[in-house]
């Protein structure tokens with residue numbers, strides 16, 4: 001996908017990004033996680049975050065979704081016709097970027113009590129202004145593809161199995177064709193058949209031009225979807 005037409009477009013561009021956690025409840029202890037990271041992800045490209053446990057892969061992914069605020073650097077995101085720096089964006093800008101530009105699939109579904117599965121999956125499309133009919137049609141297609149039986153669609157997923165909840169989460173994450181997708185181990189609890197379906201769904205998003213950053217511990221998934229690895233190395237300097 002990295003042809004000349006696409007190479008001009010870099011939906012996400014990270015510069016000199018540094019993150020240190022400060023534990024205010026534990027004497028202000030500082031935990032430096034990463035420093036001075038640069039990362040560009042192009043349209044149709046999938047970058048796999050790689051590195052040892054504790055290196056900071058999840059922290060980087062969450063920073064890219066503006067869940068964590070970096071203490072230095074920038075996260076430049078193409079949003080509509082503008083560029084937004086998520087490292088310094090106002091909360092309302094973050095909400096807008098998440099509504100239209102960046103999708104995030106976490107490992108675990110955040111279960112909302114009493115909300116039926118179909119509504120959970122259709123919600124991102126409705127929030128984007130898509131009609132209820134179209135949003136539900138897309139949600140049903142994804143749930144069917146991910147083998148969530150129709151009898152479960154009207155139920156809240158609190159009682160679903162781990163793998164069922166993860167598939168509902170994936171359906172929700174792909175219900176909108178986001179230009180940027182962040183995927184945190186989307187296949188961790190899935191059997192082989194569903195893993196292959198998720199690989200196909202990720203490849204289709206790439207073919208549409210989505211720029212994807214993900215953590216894929218499963219080697220089969222990593223090999224199938226990643227264009228390159230981005231090494232996240234544990235911070236080597238001092239905590240000062």
Ligand SMILES: Nc1ncnc2c1ncn2[C@@H]1O[C@H](COP(=O)(O)OP(=O)(O)OP(=O)(O)O)[C@@H](O)[C@H]1O
Pocket residue numbers: 021031033051052053054055056057058059060
């Ligand atoms: N909310 C937090 N507050 C304080 N420290 C944190 C927080 N989240 C992560 N850390 C610390 O940051 C470091 C990186 O954690 P992170 O979860 O990003 O690593 P990872 O590379 O994703 O690891 P794994 O592969 O085991 O999931 C760890 O030392 C962790 O203890």
